[in-house]
Amino acid sequence: MNIHEYQGKQILKKFGIATGEGIVAETPESAVEAAKKLQEQTGTKIWVVKAQVHAGGRGKAGGVKVAKTLDEVKEKAKAILGMNLVSRQTGPQGKVVHKVLIANDVYYPGESKPQEFYMSVLLDRKKGHNTIVYSQEGGMDIEEVAEKTPEKIFKEEVDPKVGLQGFQCRKIAFNLGLDGQAFKEMTKFIASLYKAYEQTDSSMFEINPVLKTSDNKIIAVDAKVSLDNNGLFRHPDYVEMRDVLEEDATEVEAGKFGLNYVKLDGNVGCMVNGAGLAMATMDIIKLSGGDPANFLDVGGTANAERVENAFRIILKDPNVKAILVNIFGGIVRCDRVAQGIVDAYKNIGNIKVPIIVRLQGTNAIEAKKLIADSGLKVFSAVELQEAADLVKKVLS
Helix, strand or coil: CEECHHHHHHHHHHCCCCCCCEEEECCHHHHHHHHHHHHHHHCCCCEEEEECCCCCCCCCCCCEEEECCHHHHHHHHHHHCCCEECCCCCCCCCEECCCEEEEECCCCCCCCCCEEEEEEEEEECCCCEEEEEEECCCCCCHHHHHHHCHHHEEEEEECCCCCCCHHHHHHHHHHCCCCHHHHHHHHHHHHHHHHHHHHCCEEEEEEEEEEECCCCCEEECCCEEEECHHHHHHCHHHHCCCCHHHCCHHHHHHHHCCCEEEECCCCEEEEECCHHHHHHHHHHHHHCCCCECEEEECCCCCCHHHHHHHHHHHHCCCCCCEEEEEEEECCCCHHHHHHHHHHHHHHHCCCCCCEEEEEEECCHHHHHHHHHHHCCCEEEECCHHHHHHHHHHHHC
16 A cells, blocks of 8 residues: 655654654645744745655656745645646556645755765565665656666665664665764664564655755655555554545445456456466466456455446446456355356446356356356357457457
8 A cells, every 4th residue: 555755754753764844735725824834843934845646756747846935835736736747657647636745845055965865675575585775866866877877776685584784774874975973874764764664564665865964864855655455454543544546446446345456458357266367367368469457356255246346347447348257166156256247237238348258166067057048148168268269359
């Protein structure tokens, strides 16, 4: 689950990491009130208006603006709120900005070129280790740095059996070119950041930039955080941080029905039970010349109602030109799935896309008879390759 910058900073503060102050606003008027409160609290005379969306690259996309007066705060907030922010991380479709963070300026007046670093903690799934990725070249151009000068990106692997060691924190601070008090502050920052990542069950903590001030303070200017959904049961307070406006509306709706659904860019809708079988189904669709339009696991206890809801979700995608249903009846009964297909046809009505159905396992014979007796225009397959060939045939 992704969370907003201001929420990530709230977590960082709990672990003793300096972040600067900020107040969230959803209207230009409330942005001005937030700026006034910040001025009272911190004495700041410069504010930063930051779009709150679940994506990086906001600065280059026009989602981060500096304001030097309250009138400018209102003007910048009005320009950012409601805009469709498009960055390398949002994709061409962009994200609509619903709220902004009004933050105090943590850069000291007169500092010509403050030092900005990049740092993130994430899981290397291939090695089964957590990894700290860092660079001296933090800021808006970090993606270009990684692309054009990858030698400037450093990695430090952390064995989860022993955890982050002190010598690793010192090594990172040294590679960042720090010494003296700044060196000590950075080692503390790294240790606290890793602790925050680990104890919140996160899958990623990205701070860009990490600022070193002229008086050697280390501050997290930004925070991009992704929490592991599987660990949320241990953090009920973090569940409340979910912002469904930042998520795909169809995926949110699918979750209400207990469906594991992820929208993709293809033209073949998939309805499968079991994540492994779903991945195999998507692979064979691709190998047969089609493109999966979604990942959809109806689960091991799928009933007729859930299958009907799954059809409704898939059909919301206008790019879907065919639907492949691939069910192995181990726990789930194939006749229940078949009844769901029949019910979906009757209740939804006017389903124009062809449907290919492969049902194997418990009550598969009864399921095939149920579909055959329904009179529906459904293509039936026994083998998975046969189903994939039918997909290719109906698309051609």
